[in-house]
Amino acid sequence: MKLTEFDTGIGTSYERLSIYSLTEKLAGELGIRSSLEGPIDGITGINGVNSIALARMGVHVTVVLPSLDLIQYAKRYYEVESCQSKASFICSNDLVFRNQFDLVWNFNCLPQREDHDAVLEQMTRCSRKYIMVFTSNTRNYGFWIHRLHHVVEKEEWYHGNVRFMNTGKISATLRKMGFRTIRHLYVDVPWWPDIDSPIEEVAGSFFPFLKSFLRKSRRLEIYKYNYDNFPYFQDERRKELLGIFAPHPNFESSRLPLLKLLFAHHRGILAEKMD
Numbered sequence: 121m122k123l124t125e126f127d128t129g130i131g132t133s134y135e136r137l138s139i140y141s142l143t144e145k146l147a148g149e150l151g152i153r154s155s156l157e158g159p160i161d162g163i164t165g166i167n168g169v170n171s172i173a174l175a176r177m178g179v180h181v182t183v184v185l186p187s188l189d190l191i192q193y194a195k196r197y198y199e200v201e202s203c204q205s206k207a208s209f210i211c212s213n214d215l216v217f218r219n220q221f222d223l224v225w226n227f228n229c230l231p232q233r234e235d236h237d238a239v240l241e242q243m244t245r246c247s248r249k250y251i252m253v254f255t256s257n258t259r260n261y262g263f264w265i266h267r268l269h270h271v272v273e274k275e276e277w278y279h280g281n282v283r284f285m286n287t288g289k290i291s292a293t294l295r296k297m298g299f300r301t302i303r304h305l306y307v308d309v310p311w312w313p314d315i316d317s318p319i320e321e322v323a324g325s326f327f328p329f330l331k332s333f334l335r336k337s338r339r340l341e342i343y344k345y346n347y348d349n350f351p352y353f354q355d356e357r358r359k360e361l362l363g364i365f366a367p368h369p370n371f372e373s374s375r376l377p378l379l380k381l382l383f384a385h386h387r388g389i390l391a392e393k394m395d
Contacts, residue, residue, distance in 0.1 A: 121160060121167060121185075121186055121187060121190060123167075123187075123189050123190055123193055124164075124165060124166055124167060125166070125193070125346055126165065126166065126344050126345060126346050127165035127166055127344070127345045127346075128164075128165065128343065128344050128345075129343050129344075130343045130364060130365070131164075131310075131312070132163070132164050132165040133165075133343055133345065133351070133361060133364075134308065134310050134365060134370075135163065135164070135165075135307075135308040135385065135386075136163070136165060136352060137352060137361070137365075138307045138308045138309070138372060139163075139170055139173075139227060139307060139308070140170075140172070140173035140352060141173075141372075142305065142307050143170070143171075143173050143174055144173050144174070144177060146252070146390070147174055147177055147179055147223075148177070150222070150223070150249075150250060151222075152174070152179055152222045152223045152250070153178075153179060153180065153222055154179065154180045154181075154182075154220070154221045154222045154223070155171060155174050155179050155180070155181045155182070155221055155222065155223045155224075155225065156181075156182045156184070156215065156217065156220070156221040156223070156224045156225075156246050156247075157170060157171045157181065157182070157183050157184065157224075157225055157226060157227075158182075158183060158184025158185065158210070158212075158215060158226055158229070159184045159185075159186065159212060159213055159214055159215055159226070159229065159233075159239065159242075160184075160185065160186060160213075160226070160229045160232055160233070161183075161185065161226070161227060161228075161229070162226070162227055162228025162229050162231070162232050162280070163227055163228065166193070166194070166197070166346070167185060167190050167193075167194060168183050168185050168190055168191065168193070168194025168197075168209070169194055169197045169198075170227055171183055171207065172197060172198060172201055172203065172352075172353070173352075173353075175198060175201070175203035175206040175207050176201060176203045176206075176353065178206065179206065180206055180208075181206060181207050181208070182207075182208045182209070182210060182217075182221070183207065183208070183209050183210070184209075184210045184211075184212055184214075184215060185209065185210075185211065186211070186212065186213050187211065188211050191209040191211055194209065195207075195209065196347045197347050197350060200347050200350055201350070201353055214242055215239075215242040215243060215245070215246050216242075217245070217246040218245050218246065219245070219246070219247070219248045220246060220248065221246055221247055221248065222247075222248065222249050222250060223247065223249065223250045223251075223252060224243045224244075224246045224247040224250070224251050224252075225243075225250075225251065225252035225253065225254075226239075226243075226253060226254070227254045227386075228254055228255055228256060228280070228386065229253075230253065230255055230280075230284045230285075230290065231255055231256060231279065231280025231281050231282070231284045231285050232280045232281075233284075234281070236281075236284050236293075237293055240253075240290065240293050240294060240297065241297060244294065244297040244298060244299055244393075247299075247393065248393065249392065249393055250390060250391065250392055250393070251294060251299050251390075251391045251393075252305070252388060252389070252390050252391075253287075253290055253294075253388055253389055253391075254305070254307060254386045254387070254388035255284065255285045255286070255287060255290070255386065255387060255388070256279065256280070256285045256314070256385070256386060256387075257285075257306075257314065257381070257384045257385055257386055257387040258282060258285050258286075259381050259382065259384075259387075260313065260314040260382070260383065260384060260385055261313055261382050261383070262312075262313020262314045262315045263313075263314055265313060265315055266279075266313070266314060266315040267282075269315060287304070287387050287388065287389050290389060291389050291391070294389075294391045295391075298393060298394050299391035299392060299393055299394065300391060300392060300394050301389045301390070301391045302390055302391065302392045303389070303390040304377075304387070304388075304389055305387065305388035305389065305390060306372075306377075306380040306381070306384035306386070306387060306388075307372075307384065307385075307386050307387075307388060308384060308385040308386050309370055309371045309372045309374075309380055309383050309384045309385070310365075310368055310369075310370045310371075310383070310385075311368060311369045311370065311371075311383065312368070314385040343364070371383045371384075
């Protein structure tokens with residue numbers, strides 16, 4: 121995996137806030153005291169920092185990443201948030217523990233791996249209670265626009281195997297391994313489509329005659345965060361970030377599953393070990 125040094129754009133920042141909010145909520149509800157995340161982190165921004173929210177709550181987190189460069193960079197963020205004592209890091213492509221963690225989880229990892237079932241099997245061996253898995257939501261209204269955008273631009277699809285973006289299949293596989301799904305999850309549920317590029321750029325690809333009328337978006341340059349200005353937990357920076365999102369509708373707390381299914385960028389399942 122290539123080292124990504126910034127969370128860039130409002131899309132990734134919104135995604136990050138959503139992950140933090142959901143993991144904090146679930147950890148409180150389920151009484152999670154130890155967590156294992158890995159073997160890779162499939163977010164579009166900085167790798168290895170999804171578990172910071174848990175570490176700040178006092179959860180002992182272990183993060184598995186495939187390179188030392190990724191680990192060394194991720195460690196800076198835990199230090200900035202003063203929760204490094206709650207975090208351990210393992211350099212590996214696999215999960216090698218056994219029955220050791222309350223929660224084993226990963227974000228958008230499975231589509232990036234061809235050994236889909238093997239990763240799930242590793243997760244079941246490591247967990248003594250819960251497994252949580254997230255993948256891209258192929259039912260999002262912008263997902264296939266995103267796919268088509270890659271075709272039009274003659275750009276290779278680098279977001280993972282679409283066949284593995286199937287929470288139903290993941291749930292069925294985990295059940296065979298002794299874990300039953302207890303909750304279906306939706307995270308990163310803003311109004312905008314999951315297209316991974318500024319809307320202006322996508323519109324210009326499909327309608328070239330509009331390019332001269334479309335201004336190039338500066339959102340990627342303006343909303344760019346690393347450990348020097350990490351905005352998700354520091355009060356003033358977080359307040360500023362929330363102010364950016366305030367005008368934008370979202371459906372994170374909607375009670376209508378169909379609405380969430382249409383707008384969510386990521387779907388997930390929470391599974392519990394069966395007796």
